[in-house]
Amino acid sequence: MSAQADTDFDAIVVGSGITGGWVAKELCERGLKVLVLERGRNLDHPSAEYTDFEAPWELEYRGMVPDYLAENDRYEMLRRKRHIYRNEHRQFFVDDAEHPYSFPEDRPFMWTRGYQLGGRSLTWARQCYRWSQKDFDANRKDGHGSPWPIGYEDLAPWYSKVEAFAGISGNADGIDSLPDGEFLKPWGMSAAEDQIAANLRKERPDRPMIIGRCANLTEDHEPSNAFGRGVCQARSRCSSGCAYGAYFSSLSATLPAARLTGNLTVVTDATVESVVYDAKQRKVTGVRAIQSVDGSRETYSGKIVFLNAGSLNSVHLLMNSQGAQHPSGLANSSGMLGAYIMDHFGGSGASGDVPGLDDRYAFGRRPVGIYVPNYRHEQLGDADFLRGFGFQGSAQQRKNEKPGANGPGIGEELRQKGQKGPRWRMSLFMYGEMLPYEDNRASLHKTKTDKFGIPLLHMDCEGRDNEKKMRAQGAKDAVDLLTAGGCVNVREIAPEPDAFVMLGERTHEMGGACMGADPRSSVVNGMCQTHDIANLFVSDGAVMASCGTANPSLTYMALSARAAHHAADLLQEGKL
Amino acid sequence: MNDPVEIPPSSRRGFLGLCLAGGGSFGLAACGPGEVVCEIGNWALPVKPAGVFFDCLQMSVMSDAANLIVGEGEWPTADDAQVVTYLDQIFGEWAGPDLKMRMSRLPEHLDNFAVQQQGRAYVQLDQEMRSETLSRYDAAAFADRKDEANATYIEFKSLVLKIYNTSAEANRDFVLVPGEYIGNLSASEHLELVRAKALDFAG
Ligand SMILES: Cc1cc2nc3c(=O)[nH]c(=O)nc-3n(C[C@H](O)[C@H](O)[C@H](O)COP(=O)(O)OP(=O)(O)OC[C@H]3O[C@@H](n4cnc5c(N)ncnc54)[C@H](O)[C@@H]3O)c2cc1C
Numbered sequence: 001m002s003a004q005a006d007t008d009f010d011a012i013v014v015g016s017g018i019t020g021g022w023v024a025k026e027l028c029e030r031g032l033k034v035l036v037l038e039r040g041r042n043l044d045h046p047s048a049e050y051t052d053f054e055a056p057w058e059l060e061y062r063g064m065v066p067d068y069l070a071e072n073d074r075y076e077m078l079r080r081k082r083h084i085y086r087n088e089h090r091q092f093f094v095d096d097a098e099h100p101y102s103f104p105e106d107r108p109f110m111w112t113r114g115y116q117l118g119g120r121s122l123t124w125a126r127q128c129y130r131w132s133q134k135d136f137d138a139n140r141k142d143g144h145g146s147p148w149p150i151g152y153e154d155l156a157p158w159y160s161k162v163e164a165f166a167g168i169s170g171n172a173d174g175i176d177s178l179p180d181g182e183f184l185k186p187w188g189m190s191a192a193e194d195q196i197a198a199n200l201r202k203e204r205p206d207r208p209m210i211i212g213r214c215a216n217l218t219e220d221h222e223p224s225n226a227f228g229r230g231v232c233q234a235r236s237r238c239s240s241g242c243a244y245g246a247y248f249s250s251l252s253a254t255l256p257a258a259r260l261t262g263n264l265t266v267v268t269d270a271t272v273e274s275v276v277y278d279a280k281q282r283k284v285t286g287v288r289a290i291q292s293v294d295g296s297r298e299t300y301s302g303k304i305v306f307l308n309a310g311s312l313n314s315v316h317l318l319m320n321s322q323g324a325q326h327p328s329g330l331a332n333s334s335g336m337l338g339a340y341i342m343d344h345f346g347g348s349g350a351s352g353d354v355p356g357l358d359d360r361y362a363f364g365r366r367p368v369g370i371y372v373p374n375y376r377h378e379q380l381g382d383a384d385f386l387r388g389f390g391f392q393g394s395a396q397q398r399k400n401e402k403p404g405a406n407g408p409g410i411g412e413e414l415r416q417k418g419q420k421g422p423r424w425r426m427s428l429f430m431y432g433e434m435l436p437y438e439d440n441r442a443s444l445h446k447t448k449t450d451k452f453g454i455p456l457l458h459m460d461c462e463g464r465d466n467e468k469k470m471r472a473q474g475a476k477d478a479v480d481l482l483t484a485g486g487c488v489n490v491r492e493i494a495p496e497p498d499a500f501v502m503l504g505e506r507t508h509e510m511g512g513a514c515m516g517a518d519p520r521s522s523v524v525n526g527m528c529q530t531h532d533i534a535n536l537f538v539s540d541g542a543v544m545a546s547c548g549t550a551n552p553s554l555t556y557m558a559l560s561a562r563a564a565h566h567a568a569d570l571l572q573e574g575k576l
Numbered sequence: 577m578n579d580p581v582e583i584p585p586s587s588r589r590g591f592l593g594l595c596l597a598g599g600g601s602f603g604l605a606a607c608g609p610g611e612v613v614c615e616i617g618n619w620a621l622p623v624k625p626a627g628v629f630f631d632c633l634q635m636s637v638m639s640d641a642a643n644l645i646v647g648e649g650e651w652p653t654a655d656d657a658q659v660v661t662y663l664d665q666i667f668g669e670w671a672g673p674d675l676k677m678r679m680s681r682l683p684e685h686l687d688n689f690a691v692q693q694q695g696r697a698y699v700q701l702d703q704e705m706r707s708e709t710l711s712r713y714d715a716a717a718f719a720d721r722k723d724e725a726n727a728t729y730i731e732f733k734s735l736v737l738k739i740y741n742t743s744a745e746a747n748r749d750f751v752l753v754p755g756e757y758i759g760n761l762s763a764s765e766h767l768e769l770v771r772a773k774a775l776d777f778a779g
């Protein structure tokens with residue numbers, strides 16, 4: 001298959017992040033001429049914008065984001081993510097002031113984006129977990145949301161495929177709710193984590209604590225050698241970009257693989273504003289994009305279009321592609337476009353001192369923590385909520401040689417405070433599965449527009465009673481796990497029971513174009529193909545019918561690779 | 577959400593003019609915009625020259641406070657780690673107008689407290705009294721964080737700790753490229769690895 005002109009392709013992929021990278025790679029490897037359109041700037045790999053080789057004292061402003069930005073209400077939401085709001089990788093995060101969206105004043109929504117070639121694959125935390133059949137059963141089991149039209153067995157080979165290429169480290173733990181995969185050697189636990197995990201195996205055998213599985217190469221990985229990816233050096237500077245290419249990103253892995261085929265064209269600084277629909281053919285024929293440099297508009301043609309703009313942006317794009325035949329957005333005959341917005345939620349957890357290991361030390365900065373998979377798929381006696389939760393966390397060593405965090409006291413007094421307690425402290429943070437609520441919605445703002453005149457995306461969502469109850473139980477469970485794990489001085493982290501549950505905080509926004517078998521209640525089918533338009537695909541988090549508890553990107557990758565092959569098959573068979 | 581606004585880095589000269597107009601501090605009148613020498617008179621604390629942004633009174637008081645916050649012992653002092661020098665270098669372009677205004681008044685707040693507590697300005701107190709005064713000021717600040725002067729001091733302290741803790745002097749065992757993670761080592765095994773791999777080992 002070949003491209004006819006510079007603007008005419010077999011396939012158009014909107015977005016170059018984790019999912020767009022996968023679709024581009026798979027379609028290019030199938031021989032299609034693929035155009036990736038990316039609204040952000042071009043980045044090379046390694047890029048001059050990476051700061052991973054700068055020591056703390058070499059970083060501009062020592063990593064502190066300029067204060068004048070906060071004084072001007074810049075990065076309004078990112079500022080709330082204090083561990084991420086750092087100057088050395090600020091260039092990879094979107095400033096809400098530059099790319100605004102809206103929400104009701106009393107129901108804020110956090111939308112963390114990365115507009116550059118590679119999207120958020122540059123800054124993600126790389127945790128990769130397969131979903132289990134229990135996750136795919138959730139909607140059917142309790143009747144919330146649209147039932148998944150696919151199950152674990154449909155995705156299992158695709159999980160294997162993406163793991164084998166990306167390079168995922170992990171242990172074959174043999175846990176029902178967290179299927180094993182094709183793993184590189186796992187990271188080691190610290191002495192403190194090992195001790196707690198061993199205690200939990202005895203005291204809480206249904207709640208195992210395992211080492212996190214992540215997309216960092218822990219050993220030489222043959223498929224990555226072709227792209228010059230090296231072994232991870234345990235620096236934990238991943239979100240600054242990695243010159244070794246040791247973690248999986250579109251820049252280090254999928255885009256180079258797509259380029260190798262000679263079939264890839266990438267156009268950056270091009271914001272797709274709408275998908276072009278031909279009512280006669282009942283097909284999409286391409287997309288319209290705005291060039292950032294001069295605001296000019298260009299139409300690109302393709303036989304198939306994949307939306308991989310990062311869940312909410314894909315939904316936004318479909319809504320903004322409204323026309324006479326589809327006044328409420330493209331592929332929206334169900335009326336469900338924008339519905340069922342979800343995210344993992346947290347807010348609760350616990351921390352505790354780990355006794356008896358003051359003479360044990362860790363060397364290196366491991367780029368992943370520990371994981372307690374969801375053990376609450378089945379309704380337990382103490383549950384007054386539906387669905388379940390798991391935990392992520394790690395044990396930290398107290399840094400006795402430096403003054404501690406800012407708190408009362410100066411000189412010796414301040415230093416002493418930092419040294420109080422055993423050497424190790426363990427923390428657990430809950431990751432809950434929220435219910436899909438139809439009226440947790442994204443929509444086009446009625447009056448406000450962006451600099452190109454495109455209506456802003458308006459988010460109106462929140463966690464409800466079910467999530468608040470689960471959050472409260474999460475705090476209790478975290479205390480119990482740490483106590484059973486042998487920790488002392490355990491401190492519960494529990495927000496006020498009624499405190500607002502903000503979505504988007506966990507950066508796992510999903511839904512809005514949910515998958516389902518029934519075209520009347522869902523937007524795409526089990527192959528990520530829109531029910532209404534055969535040659536239009538969405539394969540990012542927008543299609544998720546429920547949100548599970550495990551970090552979702554590995555599932556997005558598997559869905560994307562599967563959808564890309566399905567589309568290529570249909571094209572080959574002349575069915576599109 | 578507002579439109580993005582770039583704030584041009586203020587010049588010290590222009591800014592201190594503003595600051596003086598806002599109600600001068602003890603000693604500041606003798607150390608006006610663009611001047612680098614303070615009228616030190618009967619100061620008891622070590623005098624620092626004016627920096628790029630802060631005048632010599634501010635440099636001297638802040639350096640003294642930073643040293644007291646970090647403390648003295650077997651570790652580098654705040655002066656060794658050039659904490660206030662670094663703060664001064666970045667402050668003009670890093671801080672916003674509001675923080676610039678507030679931070680410039682820190683010596684004034686300390687003076688007011690010192691006069692109240694000890695009957696003399698902060699710069700006139702000997703080392704022991706300064707330490708005692710700052711300690712009490714610190715406790716009062718954390719007891720009422722809403723007060724603007726207290727919040728400014730807490731912000732200053734946070735900047736001091738961040739700059740200190742990220743300095744080369746305070747990180748002589750920093751390993752830029754560990755190459756591996758091992759989670760269960762004895763102190764001597766750990767030390768051996770750090771000694772072999774640290775950028776500038778001084779342990
Ligand atoms: C700090 C952080 C930590 C995370 N940690 C994890 C984790 O540990 N595990 C996990 O599973 N997930 C994690 N995530 C989430 C993960 O990054 C996302 O799920 C993933 O990147 C989604 O892939 P995507 O391709 O859909 O979107 P993105 O990676 O966001 O890519 C979307 C791309 O589309 C472009 N785009 C958007 N709109 C348009 C348009 N109109 N026209 C053209 N281009 C457009 C964007 O610029 C971007 O490049 C994390 C995210 C962050 C920010």
Ligand code: SF4
Binds near residue numbers: 232235242243
């Ligand atoms: S920890 Fe590994 S993947 Fe992350 S920046 Fe360092 S070498 Fe790269």
